[in-house]
Amino acid sequence: MIIKVNMDEIQKWSARLAFLVMFFGLFAYLLLWELSDSTAILGDIHESFFNWPGAKLLDTPLLGLTLVTGSLVHELIHAAFFLPFLPSTFKGLKFGYLKEKMALYVHLKEPISVTGFRIGVIMPVIILGIFPIIFGLLNGFLSALLFGILLTVAAVGDLLLLAKTRHLHSGY
Numbered sequence: 001m002i003i004k005v006n007m008d009e010i011q012k013w014s015a016r017l018a019f020l021v022m023f024f025g026l027f028a029y030l031l032l033w034e035l036s037d038s039t040a041i042l043g044d045i046h047e048s049f050f051n052w053p054g055a056k057l058l059d060t061p062l063l064g065l066t067l068v069t070g071s072l073v074h075e076l077i078h079a080a081f082f083l084p085f086l087p088s089t090f091k092g093l094k095f096g097y098l099k100e101k102m103a104l105y106v107h108l109k110e111p112i113s114v115t116g117f118r119i120g121v122i123m124p125v126i127i128l129g130i131f132p133i134i135f136g137l138l139n140g141f142l143s144a145l146l147f148g149i150l151l152t153v154a155a156v157g158d159l160l161l162l163a164k165t166r167h168l169h170s171g172y
Helices: 007-033 038-051 053-058 060-085 114-139 142-154 156-164
Strands: 093-098 103-108
Touching: 007 114, 007 142, 007 156, 060 093, 060 103, 060 114, 060 142, 114 142, 114 156
Parallel strands: none
Antiparallel strands: 093 103
């Protein structure tokens, strides 16, 4: 079975997800860190940003490099979690780059179980999105929270693929 998601659908859901994740993430951050006025918020953002070692990855000159590296790591995470479920391991994967969409990708060249597919699809969202969000919230690092939000929103295509497989039994 071939499952596809078109770019219009991804863009529509990206905007919605960005709003929801940003709203709830920042709301939770403000509740947890009890910021009472705008100067406290600005001071905390400054403090949080410069105290988190990963903050340099979000510095403006390095943002492009961060996004490219994040995309590469995202695809490598997919591959690493698909591999145990593929009969021929690396031969079952195809890596590439779509110039017109400026996107790296990893495709499966052979069948995989529904469970293996779902695990491989969700892991970049968990590792690069959800974990940094949780880390940022628990430790008061707004930059980690924003990094996690950015990479969660960037993975909306993966989330749509998961949604499109919800009707499939995991035993297939």
